[in-house]
Amino acid sequence: MFKEGAGNGFLQLADIAANKCVALYKCSDLVTMKFYANKHPTLATLPHPVGLSISSVKSSTRESEILFFLLIVVVIRTKKTGSVTMINYLTSSFMYNKVANLILWFYADIRLGIIYGILFILFGMLLPEPTYSGPENVVYFRTAAGLEEELQRDKRITWLVVFYTVWNPSCTNFAPVFAQLSAQYVLENLKFGKIDVGRYPDAAKKYGINDSSMSRQLPTVILFKGGKEVTRRPAADDRGKLIKFFFTEDNVKASFDLNQLYSECKANPLKKKKGATENKTDVQNAHIKSE
Structure with a gap:
């Protein structure tokens, strides 16, 4: 009975904490300009006191979301592929950074996105990632x-x-x-x-x-x-x-x-087989006799 009550109390505390998190998230959304722009689209055209329009803030927010998504993808992919050196992290970061930039260029202007995409492909073909060229056996x-x-x-x-x-x-x-x-x-x-x-x-x-x-x-x-x-x-x-x-x-x-x-x-190095040694000796003797 005591365990059941303790379990119910824990669930109630967890539920209260979850509700607080949701309330804080909603409050933080209320004080953002993005909230007012979504509720009142006409406000997006009004000038901002500090020289920024609400539409530019929405655009900046969208770009920040893309960049944060890029960061999450880099971390997940490098962990999944077993990248444990700085070179591996940088390689993955540069690759996904280019993809994120491509999305951002298309988001800003589709013509600039096409130009960046063409340059992205050309550089990838002309300047590929260098391969290992050190000693190997x-x-x-x-x-x-x-x-x-x-x-x-x-x-x-x-x-x-x-x-x-x-x-x-x-x-x-x-x-x-x-x-x-x-x-x-x-x-x-x-x-x-x-x-x-x-x-x-x-x-x-x-x-x-x-x-x-x-x-x-x-x-x-x-x-x-x-x-x-x-x-x-x-x-x-x-x-x-x-x-x-x-x-x-x-x-x-x-x-x-x-x-x-x-x-x-x-x-325990390899020892030459007896048969192979005898055959080699016979070949050498035959060669000497022929001379």
């Missing part, structure tokens, strides 16, 4: 069959493979991180690979990766040992729900234990 696979063949060719080699698409922002953000990791950890028996599931969807189907535009599995990084999958990111929980994973350098190192993996591979 990555093998690019063309088909799922090619990847499987390489995995089975020598099972002593450990592979870390990225399944990606060129149009996905998360894949674009992760590309330089993976390239730097490949240059740092590559060994004869520890290799890094990539395959574009946008161009080769059979690879996505084979390894159970959703390659649609709404996919949360792009990029997917899989570690192969002995020709078989050991672990992947993002992974699914016991209920089959994907666990959110941010593809930062530190997260990838920790999730795949790259430091330990590198030490193990370095301590």
Whole structure:
């Protein structure tokens, strides 16, 4: 009985607080010029004491709403795509800022909006975002069959493979991180690979990766040992729900234990197979005899 009364009291307090918020919002709307302009359209044509008309204030309010909406979109998109560096935030901000400016130009004058839209497209085509051009040791696979063949060719080699698409922002953000990791950890028996599931969807189907535009599995990084999958990111929980994973350098190192993996591979280098060595010796002897 006591719990029920306490619960009812809490609901009443919450209801009162909600009503206060609604009342404050309505009061704040009453003191704005936008309210009077909506109630009395003829007031929009009257001069304002400080030199501003109500129509200009309404226009300014609309522009502010668009800019605040831009800010919200930037925050949500950068969080969704896993943007964790300042460059990623700036890239997203500049892109959505251009879109917001395009809307504002159309809102002010449709002719100016068309001109800005043309310039927007031209600059995007002539000056695209620069791609990573630093050191990397990555093998690019063309088909799922090619990847499987390489995995089975020598099972002593450990592979870390990225399944990606060129149009996905998360894949674009992760590309330089993976390239730097490949240059740092590559060994004869520890290799890094990539395959574009946008161009080769059979690879996505084979390894159970959703390659649609709404996919949360792009990029997917899989570690192969002995020709078989050991672990992947993002992974699914016991209920089959994907666990959110941010593809930062530190997260990838920790999730795949790259430091330990590198030490193990370095301590056990590849030894040339006996048959291959004998064949090479026979070829050299035959070459000497022929001379």
